[in-house]
Amino acid sequence: xxxxxxxxxxxxxxxxxxxxxxxxxxxxxxxxxxxxxxxxxxxxxxxxxxxxxxxxxxxxxxxxxxxxxxxxxxxxxxxxxxxxxxxxxxxxxxxxxxxxxxxxxxxxxxxxxxxxxxxxxxxxxxxxxxxxxxxxxxxxxxxxxxxxxxxxxxxxxxxxxxxxxxxxxxxxxxxxxxxxxxxxxxxxxxxxxxxxxxxxxxxxxxxxxxxxxxxxxxxxxxxxxxxxxxxxxxxxxxxxxxxxxxxxxxxxxxxxxxxxxxxxxxxxxxxxxxxxxxxxxxxxxxxxxxxxxxxxxxxxxxxxxxxxxxxxxxxxxxxxxxxxxxxxxxxxxxxxxxxxxxxxxxxxxxxxxxxxxxxxxxxxxxxxxxxxxxxxxxxxxxxxxxxxxxxxxxxxxxxxxxxxxxxxxxxxxxxxxxxxxxxxxxxxxxxxxxxxxxxxxxxxxxxxxxxxxxxxxxxxxxxxxxxxxxxxxxxxxxxxxxxxxxxxxxxxxxxxxxxxxxxxxxxxxxxxxxxxxxxxxxxxxxxxxxxxxxxxxxxxxxxxxxxxxxxxxxxxxxxxxxxxxxxxxxxxxxxxxxxxxxxxxxx
Amino acid sequence: xxxxxxxxxxxxxxxxxxxxxxxxxxxxxxxxxxxxxxxxxxxxxxxxxxxxxxxxxxxxxxxxxxxxxxxxxxxxxxxxxxxxxxxxxxxxxxxxxxxxxxxxxxxxxxxxxxxxxxxxxxxxxxxxxxxxxxxxxxxxxxxxxxxxxxxxxxxxxxxxxxxxxxxxxxxxxxxxxxxxxxxxxxxxxxxxxxxxxxxxxxxxxxxxxxxxxxxxxxxxxxxxxxxxxxxxxxxxxxxxxxxxxxxxxxxxxxxxxx
Ligand SMILES: [Cu+2]
Numbered sequence: 001x002x003x004x005x006x007x008x009x010x011x012x013x014x015x016x017x018x019x020x021x022x023x024x025x026x027x028x029x030x031x032x033x034x035x036x037x038x039x040x041x042x043x044x045x046x047x048x049x050x051x052x053x054x055x056x057x058x059x060x061x062x063x064x065x066x067x068x069x070x071x072x073x074x075x076x077x078x079x080x081x082x083x084x085x086x087x088x089x090x091x092x093x094x095x096x097x098x099x100x101x102x103x104x105x106x107x108x109x110x111x112x113x114x115x116x117x118x119x120x121x122x123x124x125x126x127x128x129x130x131x132x133x134x135x136x137x138x139x140x141x142x143x144x145x146x147x148x149x150x151x152x153x154x155x156x157x158x159x160x161x162x163x164x165x166x167x168x169x170x171x172x173x174x175x176x177x178x179x180x181x182x183x184x185x186x187x188x189x190x191x192x193x194x195x196x197x198x199x200x201x202x203x204x205x206x207x208x209x210x211x212x213x214x215x216x217x218x219x220x221x222x223x224x225x226x227x228x229x230x231x232x233x234x235x236x237x238x239x240x241x242x243x244x245x246x247x248x249x250x251x252x253x254x255x256x257x258x259x260x261x262x263x264x265x266x267x268x269x270x271x272x273x274x275x276x277x278x279x280x281x282x283x284x285x286x287x288x289x290x291x292x293x294x295x296x297x298x299x300x301x302x303x304x305x306x307x308x309x310x311x312x313x314x315x316x317x318x319x320x321x322x323x324x325x326x327x328x329x330x331x332x333x334x335x336x337x338x339x340x341x342x343x344x345x346x347x348x349x350x351x352x353x354x355x356x357x358x359x360x361x362x363x364x365x366x367x368x369x370x371x372x373x374x375x376x377x378x379x380x381x382x383x384x385x386x387x388x389x390x391x392x393x394x395x396x397x398x399x400x401x402x403x404x405x406x407x408x409x410x411x412x413x414x415x416x417x418x419x420x421x422x423x424x425x426x427x428x429x430x431x432x433x434x435x436x437x438x439x440x441x442x443x444x445x446x447x448x449x450x451x452x453x454x455x456x457x458x459x460x461x462x463x464x465x466x467x468x469x470x471x472x473x474x475x476x477x478x479x480x481x482x483x484x485x486x487x488x489x490x491x492x493x494x495x496x497x498x499x500x501x502x503x504x505x506x507x508x509x510x511x512x513x514x515x516x517x518x519x520x521x522x523x524x525x526x527x528x529x530x531x532x533x534x535x536x537x538x539x540x541x542x543x544x545x546x547x548x549x550x551x552x553x554x555x556x557x558x559x560x561x562x563x564x565x566x567x568x569x570x571x572x573x574x575x576x577x578x579x580x581x582x583x584x585x586x587x
Numbered sequence: 588x589x590x591x592x593x594x595x596x597x598x599x600x601x602x603x604x605x606x607x608x609x610x611x612x613x614x615x616x617x618x619x620x621x622x623x624x625x626x627x628x629x630x631x632x633x634x635x636x637x638x639x640x641x642x643x644x645x646x647x648x649x650x651x652x653x654x655x656x657x658x659x660x661x662x663x664x665x666x667x668x669x670x671x672x673x674x675x676x677x678x679x680x681x682x683x684x685x686x687x688x689x690x691x692x693x694x695x696x697x698x699x700x701x702x703x704x705x706x707x708x709x710x711x712x713x714x715x716x717x718x719x720x721x722x723x724x725x726x727x728x729x730x731x732x733x734x735x736x737x738x739x740x741x742x743x744x745x746x747x748x749x750x751x752x753x754x755x756x757x758x759x760x761x762x763x764x765x766x767x768x769x770x771x772x773x774x775x776x777x778x779x780x781x782x783x784x785x786x787x788x789x790x791x792x793x794x795x796x797x798x799x800x801x802x803x804x805x806x807x808x809x810x811x812x813x814x815x816x817x818x819x820x821x822x823x824x825x826x827x828x829x830x831x832x833x834x835x836x837x838x839x840x841x842x843x844x845x
Binding site for chain 1: 610613766779
């Protein structure tokens, strides 16, 4: 579709010889703790984020475990009702603000955006490092507020409860979220400027990998939505600290205003969480079905469509909060509208798979899991966007299940897909093929068992956030908790086999999946400045020319991973006079 | 490495200075967009309450110090001019001139903050601060005129320690349906908005002095004047926000007759 060079030109380029591992790469260039803490290398900062968010994922997971275990019995199995409130709040705050929001943009965005567009670093490397420190400062405050007793307001922090009634550590927690928001803005700004101004020669907008497009859309939301929640949280903290009435109705304030301002960020924030996952899926599905993406422009622009329309439907969280009927009607309509670009993506992914040469490595299994679970999550969202059904379903476990299908079924699966797809590039090691596939299956099964029952009890009226429930819901709650146990085991497995791969994993080649993106041009792990500096990449074709068997520099791809037919890969004749190993020029 | 790479101002990960400057400019414009959204949130909240409680907002605004605000407005507008003159000096490579204009800008900004400090001190001294101070002051004034008719209340000789705003507000609260809670709401916005703006001014002063330091060290040659431009864009935004704060906070109640 977007081959610009005259026909034949890409195919003429020789197969790159497989270069040996570099003597100096970004990982072994300095081993001291300071070489990590003061690094301005986007790849190392990506790794710093990866380590930190993994810790927060475990923390949020433990809180989720407390919630699920407590729901084993209809009157609360393990903790007091007050502790239960603090557990689900900790789960929400940790997972949303300290895992899902930074997960893909700050880890894979940081690491791979410069590599995918063929440049040496993000536009502002110091700002990038600063973003990590700001993030950790915010996280430290939030974790401290949990350790000294926690917050009991729910992650939505609605006043006047959060400002007047709650006896918990609202201010340190909110301050932590407020501060970490700036790291999100910094990352978004950095990525956006980099995409605009630092693309390699030939990397036109319509040759950008779709992951880059999705992060562009994500960054737009981070830039424009996060400041609004920042000021909202300032107002909330001022109200709580000084007892003035900005949102407190008894002092002339309007609690609905808080909800408007909060959701003006927090609805688009779910697109900060899901869009990067969608970008990962576009990369993985094309690679493991050896096909060009179906409808490149449709997928790229649907990301932008989601980003823009996503700003216009925040009040669908407030249908029963007392907004005007006409406003509700409009927000309902707009909420349905955002299903269109999401559906465009799903249809295009499906069409991409159609007649592809599919192989089922772990990244692909996670991606297929994403598509299936996202479809369920997306469609159940329509029930909630519909005014009539929302009155019945609002604040029930139906909402919880819908949200988790999109965020965990969608985004966390997308995150794992990306982690498994890029792990060889990031670490230079291959992980266990069997265990990674097995883990993907366990996670999907555990996920279904955890959240399908929640649709049922939600539909029958079990409210979210309640520690108690009628006896007849116990069966489903036990099933959900059992599923969560399986899910937890599923999440533990990658922690084990990925760590083991660092010790005794097979060395990864430069392009183990035979993928087309520029990030696979350099050795694994990549050199300090991503590419051989004397030969910065020049892009000659679109991002997914799997059917032509060439990467974006027009060079023939190495052998496809197991399962894909070998005949796809045609021009292996040119061994011997390919480019010399860039290792020699590296200083 | 080609010759263009030898400019000391060029950072290693950029191809050339053109790319570096383009990144810096785009970066600062995007940052300004986030700033507008940040202030947009609180301007939006202000607008909602101003629409709901126009009378109280007018009353509350009428007690603010418009003289200081006007002087401060003049300071800031002038500082925008001097900042622009600094860019011109940077472009021309006139180092002495550049540093001089930057210092004038920083001085005007500091003058703004000093005046603002005096204004806060005065507000504080008059107990015109939402919360306990405001409530106690108003209560004492209202107690003095409790039970009096509007005519008598207006003529009432308050004790000398009563604040002017409290005397007037006491009559309005007792007889004109003015809700003191909503007057405090305005004051919350006044303090939060001016405080956040003040923090931006202080950050701006820091940035301007940093640029002056860099210029003195000689790291801002004419071909790399974009550093000055980036800081100036931020500075103009801080000015522009004040130009919205001034009418919203101070002029709202300017024509109010007690
Ligand atoms: Cu929403």
